[in-house]
Amino acid sequence: MPTSDEAGRRDAADPLATLREYFRLPADTVYLDGNSLGALAAHIPERLSRVLTREWGDTLIGAWTEHDWWSAPLRVGDRVGRLIGASPGQVTVGESTSVQLFNALAGAARLRPGRDVILTDTGHFPTDRYLADSVARLLGMRVIAVPAAAAATAVAQWSGQVAVVALPAVDYRTGELWDVAATTAAAHAAGAVTVWDLCHAAGAVPLALDDDEVDIAVGCTYKYLGGGPGAPAFVYLARRHHDGYDPPLTGWHGHAAPFAMEPEFRPADGISRTRIGTPHVLSLLALDSALDVFDKADLAEVRAKSLALGDFFLDCVADLVSEDGFEVVTPRAHRRRGSQVALRHPAAYEMITALLERNVIGDMRPPDLLRFGFNALYVSFRDVYRAAGELRDIVRSGCYRDERFAVRRLIT
Numbered sequence: 001m002p003t004s005d006e007a008g009r010r011d012a013a014d015p016l017a018t019l020r021e022y023f024r025l026p027a028d029t030v031y032l033d034g035n036s037l038g039a040l041a042a043h044i045p046e047r048l049s050r051v052l053t054r055e056w057g058d059t060l061i062g063a064w065t066e067h068d069w070w071s072a073p074l075r076v077g078d079r080v081g082r083l084i085g086a087s088p089g090q091v092t093v094g095e096s097t098s099v100q101l102f103n104a105l106a107g108a109a110r111l112r113p114g115r116d117v118i119l120t121d122t123g124h125f126p127t128d129r130y131l132a133d134s135v136a137r138l139l140g141m142r143v144i145a146v147p148a149a150a151a152a153t154a155v156a157q158w159s160g161q162v163a164v165v166a167l168p169a170v171d172y173r174t175g176e177l178w179d180v181a182a183t184t185a186a187a188h189a190a191g192a193v194t195v196w197d198l199c200h201a202a203g204a205v206p207l208a209l210d211d212d213e214v215d216i217a218v219g220c221t222y223k224y225l226g227g228g229p230g231a232p233a234f235v236y237l238a239r240r241h242h243d244g245y246d247p248p249l250t251g252w253h254g255h256a257a258p259f260a261m262e263p264e265f266r267p268a269d270g271i272s273r274t275r276i277g278t279p280h281v282l283s284l285l286a287l288d289s290a291l292d293v294f295d296k297a298d299l300a301e302v303r304a305k306s307l308a309l310g311d312f313f314l315d316c317v318a319d320l321v322s323e324d325g326f327e328v329v330t331p332r333a334h335r336r337r338g339s340q341v342a343l344r345h346p347a348a349y350e351m352i353t354a355l356l357e358r359n360v361i362g363d364m365r366p367p368d369l370l371r372f373g374f375n376a377l378y379v380s381f382r383d384v385y386r387a388a389g390e391l392r393d394i395v396r397s398g399c400y401r402d403e404r405f406a407v408r409r410l411i412t
């Protein structure tokens with residue numbers, strides 16, 4: 001079992017330890033839910049305040065040009081692109097993740113006319129599945145869902161019929177990391193295109209979308225990227241598809257000449273055709289500021305630290321796993337793990353709620369998973385040690401069985 005001294009030594013040797021100072025985190029709180037809502041970078045309020053008063057307040061409509069709000073979806077898109085292995089001009093930011101997913105799935109299907117299958121993951125996030133089902137109904141297609149691990153085999157089996165392979169890069173529950181390169185290659189061998197969901201990967205796991213020849217990818221910006229609640233999503237469209245991409249949601253910001261106010265849609269050249277309508281400028285610029293932190297951090301170091309935190313956590317809870325009925329559902333192997341660790345226990349809800357009372361914030365997914373996210377930008381080894389210690393205390397004391405934890409169950 002690791003000791004508290006060891007946690008301290010690991011923190012002292014951590015090259016990213018100083019990054020925590022860039023965040024506003026409540027004192028005495030261990031935040032292991034940055035995979036759901038990233039923490040606030042402390043400089044964002046001032047930037048937003050300037051945007052509100054100077055840009056909006058003083059400049060009014062002129063801010064679209066004077067402060068170049070107009071290009072913000074492209075500018076911020078390129079900043080996200082650097083974190084996901086996309087060279088400039090292939091990413092825009094705007095709309096919600098669900099809207100972008102809908103658009104991407106329908107747009108991908110249009111790239112493969114005559115094929116009628118959307119292949120997806122049985123464990124995919126609900127919104128991804130609901131949207132795939134709806135796109136399939138709209139376009140006269142059908143959805144085939146298989147476990148993500150079997151996607152490469154399945155696409156070969158339905159070769160010639162699969163238009164779109166829609167998968168997460170990291171499973172939101174188990175934290176498993178899938179092989180983007182190999183699955184994309186399998187999809188291409190079967191003539192399909194890929195729509196990767198990067199919600200639990202962007203900003204945590206180095207990605208190489210260009211090198212892996214990914215077609216389309218979508219991701220949230222309020223998880224590891226720290227853009228804030230409801231921050232707009234990003235969409236990556238590989239350059240080779242730009243000319244042939246027929247955007248399903250034909251909003252005027254994606255028009256070739258938006259201010260000509262033409263009666264018919266003509267898609268813009270390049271990545272701009274993935275734009276839809278007026279973006280949420282305040283959220284977009286909050287995200288722009290949030291990304292400043294990544295300019296100070298090497299994503300390879302972020303990844304290495306996140307894995308080390310996960311390993312340290314698993315070492316700290318090894319006794320609970322062997323003696324107290326927990327199961328580790330996240331693969332231990334680094335190449336198969338994202339940036340969170342999930343434990344299975346029938347009393348997951350009660351335990352997470354009991355942890356909350358002790359200022360250790362993790363979360364749970366039904367029916368029985370405890371999720372702990374390790375955002376390397378602000379989580380320390382001491383945090384992990386404390387979280388594991390509190391969990392042990394809650395389990396060994398049995399206090400999680402107290403009624404006050406049961407009443408907060410989110411589902412029945």
Ligand SMILES: *Cc1c(COP(=O)(O)O)cnc(C)c1O
Binds near residue numbers: 099
């Ligand atoms: C977080 C998450 C979403 C969220 O979609 P919203 O439209 O932002 O609510 C979608 N898909 C996956 C895989 C996620 O992890």
